[in-house]
Amino acid sequence: MKVYLAGPEVFLPNAREILDEKIALTREAGFVPVSPGDLEIPRMPTPLTQGLEISRIDEQLMSSADAIIANLTPYRGIAADTGTVFELGFMSGRGKVAFAYTNVRADFHTRIRDWYGAPLVEDATGRLRGPDGLSVENFGMIDNLMLDGGVLARGGSVIVGNAAPERLYTDMAAFRMVLSVAAKRLLA
C-alpha cells in the first residue's frame, strides 16, 4: 500500500531531513512511502518549463500511490499550502483514500475571525460575514469544507495537532497519529 506524503515541508531549509523522517515513520507504520523528492528533476531551460517538469513528476508520483496523507498546516497565511491542497484534490478525484492533518489547533473559522481582527456580522439569512462582506465558514473544519469533505468522503480521517510555533512544519505528533489511524484502517 503506497502512500503519497504531501505537505509544505518541501519548502523548508532542511526539507531533505524532514522528508526522510516522514518516510521512515511511514515505512515503520507498514506503508510504502512515496515522497515529492523521490525522483530527480531534470534541469530545464526556463523557469516555466522547470516548474512544469516538477509538476509532471509529482503528478506521476501521486498516480503511483494508493493513498495520500496531506499536511494542511496553514502556510504563509491562514489556509493550507495550495500545492498540497491541489494534491489532496487530485488524489480525491482519482478516488484514492485521503488522510489529512494540521499542526495548528485553531479551526478554519477561528483563524479567519482572528485574521479579520474585527467582529463578524450575521447577514439576513444567518450566515456570518467578515467586515468585507465575504462569508465565513463555520463548520468546525480545519480548512475549506471541500478539503475536510474530500478526506471524510473517502473513509479517511482529519487529525488536529497542536505543535509549538517553532516546530510548525517539523513536529511529527499529528503525522504519527494519522499513520496509526491509517494503518488500522488500511492494513488490518
Added chain:
Amino acid sequence: MKVYLAGPEVFLPNAREILDEKIALTREAGFVPVSPGDLEIPRMPTPLTQGLEISRIDEQLMSSADAIIANLTPYRGIAADTGTVFELGFMSGRGKVAFAYTNVRADFHTRIRDWYGAPLVEDATGRLRGPDGLSVENFGMIDNLMLDGGVLARGGSVIVGNAAPERLYTDMAAFRMVLSVAAKRLLA
C-alpha cells in the same frame, strides 16, 4: 460540453448575481455551465454534516462536468482560495480539461516577496528563500506550480487579468478571455 465554474465568488454578498453572470457568459460562449449553486443543499442537523453535504454535492456537480474553469484570484492572503484549488486538483485528477484565471497581475513570486516585505536570500544551491528560510517559487506562475502545471498539462490555459481592487472578484475580463480561449480549444 459541460464546464464547472470554480471560484471564491460563492462567498460574496451578491454571490447569486455574480454566479448568474458567469453562467450566462459561459452559455453565450457555447458551453453548458455547471455551478456550485445549481443544486439545493438540504438542511443538515450539525455544522459538520452541513459542510460535508455541501462538499458531497459540489463533488457530484464536478463529476458531471467535462472541464473546469478555476478562478485562482488570491483570496484572504497571497494564494488562491483553497476550496477552488481542491476543485482544480479534483478535476485534474479525473483527467478533465482545466483552465484557470486570476484577476491579479502580480505573479506568485512577486506576491510572496511583497508579503515578506524583506529581501529574499539565495541559498548555497541558488534557491531563493524568505527571511524564515522557506523557499520562494520563481517560475513566473500565478500560484504554486502544481496549479499552473495541472492546467497546462491538460491542454488548458492560464489567463492573467488585472482588475481594479474593488472589482477583484466581480470583474469578468479575464473570465471572458478564458471562455474565448476554451471555446476555440474545445468547441472548434
